[in-house]
Amino acid sequence: MDSQSSHVVDISTAVISGKESHKQANSGELALQYHPLNQIVESPGHLLLFKLWQREEDLHGRRAAALEARMDAAKRAVFHLSCLFLAFHGLSFMLLFNASVAGASCHGWWLPCSLSLTTSLAVTVAVQAVVHTYWRISRRLQREREDGRALARCVRELRMKGADFDLSKEPQKSSKRMKSSSVEVKWRPLAWCSRNLITICLLSVAGILFPAFRFVLCS
Structure with missing residues (x-):
């Protein structure tokens, strides 16, 4: 039992x-x-949208990586041009100093000074062109990153909502103009100076070396 x-x-x-x-x-x-x-x-519609947004998100990442590589190349170009500028003027100053010690005439002072000024302007223009390209790429990279973040938010929302997600929704482009026009006008010269600081420094050095070469030859 x-x-x-x-x-x-x-x-x-x-x-x-x-x-x-x-x-x-x-x-x-x-x-x-x-x-x-x-x-x-x-859901075919949601699946298609999900795949399209994933592909577009990958393209944003690749474009951002390519722009970053171009910015790094621009930095290296500015560094090399600046080193060339300093090396040329250092060598020129040393040669002129040796010529003045050897008793060279002061009548031809304008020739080395003109050569120095012409070379300085050429290198400065090249540097300014690279700097302008760098900041133009920087603005493009900023837009790519903002668009990528907006797209990533939409993809994340689609993953969370599933079939309840509105297919007519598009990634919102961020509006960056938060400041007033008066504030932008107030800070615009300062921003321009900060972006073109290397060009300003090269022009200042060229302006100082022009009379310095004449002083070395004729002293």
Whole structure:
């Protein structure tokens, strides 16, 4: 009798555990069915939009990486031109100093000074062109990053909402003009000076070296 009761208890426990596992399996299937990613897969429109936005997000990342590489190349170009500028004037100053020690005439002072000024202007124009390109690329990179962030927000919202996401929604372009025009006019000269600081320094050095060469030759 005891053995029969124990068998009955074991069978009832197994049935209960089987029902619980079946309920858990059904709840797991329901959770997967209503998961946002599963809803996106089952909806052709949402799936197409998801793939398009992922592809566009990847393109934004690649374009941003390419722009960063161009900015690094521009930095190296400015550094090399600045080193060339300083090396040329250092060598010129040393040669003129040796000529003045050797007793060279002061009548031809305008020739080395003109050569120095012409070279300085040529290098400065080249540096300014590279600097202008650098800041133009920097603005493009900033726009690419802002568009990429807006697109990433939309992709994240699509993943969270699933089929409830509005297909007519587009990534919002950020409006950057937060300051008033008076503040922009007030800070614009300072911003221009900070962006063209290297060009200003090169022009200042050229302006100082022009009379310095004449002083070295004629002193």
